[in-house]
Amino acid sequence: MIVTVTLNPAKDQTVQLETLNVNAVNGVSHVVETMGGKGINVARVLADLGAEVLATGLMGEKDQSLFQDYLGQHQIRNRFVTLEGSVRSNIKLVDRSTEEVTDINFPGFQACDENLDSVLNIIRAQSDVSFVAVCGSLPPGISMQAYEQFLLAIQALGVSLAVDTSGKALGAAIRVKPDLIKPNLSELSDWAERVMSQEQAAELASELSETGINDVVLSCGAEGAWFIHHRQALKVLPGKVKVISTVGAGDSMMAACLYGITRALPRKDWAKLATACGMKAVSQSGVGECSEEALTEYLASVEVREVGNKVKFSGAAR
Numbered sequence: 659m660i661v662t663v664t665l666n667p668a669k670d671q672t673v674q675l676e677t678l679n680v681n682a683v684n685g686v687s688h689v690v691e692t693m694g695g696k697g698i699n700v701a702r703v704l705a706d707l708g709a710e711v712l713a714t715g716l717m718g719e720k721d722q723s724l725f726q727d728y729l730g731q732h733q734i735r736n737r738f739v740t741l742e743g744s745v746r747s748n749i750k751l752v753d754r755s756t757e758e759v760t761d762i763n764f765p766g767f768q769a770c771d772e773n774l775d776s777v778l779n780i781i782r783a784q785s786d787v788s789f790v791a792v793c794g795s796l797p798p799g800i801s802m803q804a805y806e807q808f809l810l811a812i813q814a815l816g817v818s819l820a821v822d823t824s825g826k827a828l829g830a831a832i833r834v835k836p837d838l839i840k841p842n843l844s845e846l847s848d849w850a851e852r853v854m855s856q857e858q859a860a861e862l863a864s865e866l867s868e869t870g871i872n873d874v875v876l877s878c879g880a881e882g883a884w885f886i887h888h889r890q891a892l893k894v895l896p897g898k899v900k901v902i903s904t905v906g907a908g909d910s911m912m913a914a915c916l917y918g919i920t921r922a923l924p925r926k927d928w929a930k931l932a933t934a935c936g937m938k939a940v941s942q943s944g945v946g947e948c949s950e951e952a953l954t955e956y957l958a959s960v961e962v963r964e965v966g967n968k969v970k971f972s973g974a975a976r
């Protein structure tokens with residue numbers, strides 16, 4: 659079983675307006691509410707792919723039933739540590755006349771370091787866990803030191819660990835050396851504290867893949883992704899898709915990586931699947947619907963290039 663951990667879930671409302679008029683009353687023409695947070699997205703795609711999954715993490719008590727309904731609808735087992743308050747909530751105001759998007763982000767619950775012990779106890783109580791994927795940001799109140807200890811404690815359970823996060827949390831994750839990390843280009847550049855080209859970032863990812871992190875997946879949006887295992891790199895290019903929303907592209911990619919590794923698929927195959935799942939995510943407004951049938955067309959357009967241990971190879975990247 660794969661366990662996904664979401665410490666900072668979110669509720670996203672995309673509100674469509676004909677025109678956004680400031681200083682005036684605005685009528686809403688269409689609203690879509692989605693339950694998110696990276697680990698929740700990963701669990702959703704894993705369930706679609708046919709993996710056994712448990713979603714855990716921290717949850718605001720006011721939104722508990724909303725998330726339980728959502729996860730239940732998709733047959734995703736879930737057990738969260740409930741905290742007082744709501745999850746953070748993001749409102750996207752889409753002005754249809756200009757296609758401009760205005761974001762309004764509300765804060766969510768306040769957590770504390772001890773809450774991580776409760777999440778760890780939930781993970782510990784599961785049997786047959788193969789991979790734990792800790793995804794996304796930290797809520798206010800959790801210290802970086804406690805987060806690092808939490809990651810180490812998961813590793814000490816003897817399960818594989820994947821981490822997808824950014825900023826200081828990515829630094830903590832890299833110190834812990836999980837089995838898999840999936841930074842995107844800007845997250846890895848932030849960690850390195852320098853602006854990097856895709857090739858420079860791939861070189862750095864390749865170096866990281868020798869430090870004890872088995873698989874480093876560097877995703878580069880429409881430019882595809884690098885899948886590097888002990889310096890052996892694959893560059894995988896997606897086909898062209900009409901982009902509807904890029905939300906959850908990386909999460910879908912992460913889910914397919916976990917699926918492939920736990921099913922012992924050849925790396926080339928799961929790298930291709932991960933890219934197709936990323937493409938599927940951008941071609942729709944949410945995540946999921948990653949059935950074999952839905953992915954066929956995307957899989958057919960993916961190109962896998964074997965770069966080997968020469969990530970500086972000039973023809974490797976587009």
Ligand SMILES: Nc1ncnc2c1ncn2[C@@H]1O[C@H](COP(=O)(O)OP(=O)(O)OP(=O)(O)O)[C@@H](O)[C@H]1O
Pocket residue numbers: 841842843877878879880881882883896897898899901904905906907908909910911932933934935936937940
């Ligand atoms: N515009 C696009 N066209 C085709 N494929 C895309 C596009 N954007 C993303 N993808 C696919 O999804 C994968 C992951 O995308 P990306 O690098 O944007 O992840 P991310 O930044 O981690 O996303 P997020 O964290 O928001 O889920 C890419 O490697 C690619 O396969």
Ligand SMILES: [Mg+2]
Pocket residue numbers: 822842908909
């Ligand atoms: Mg991401």
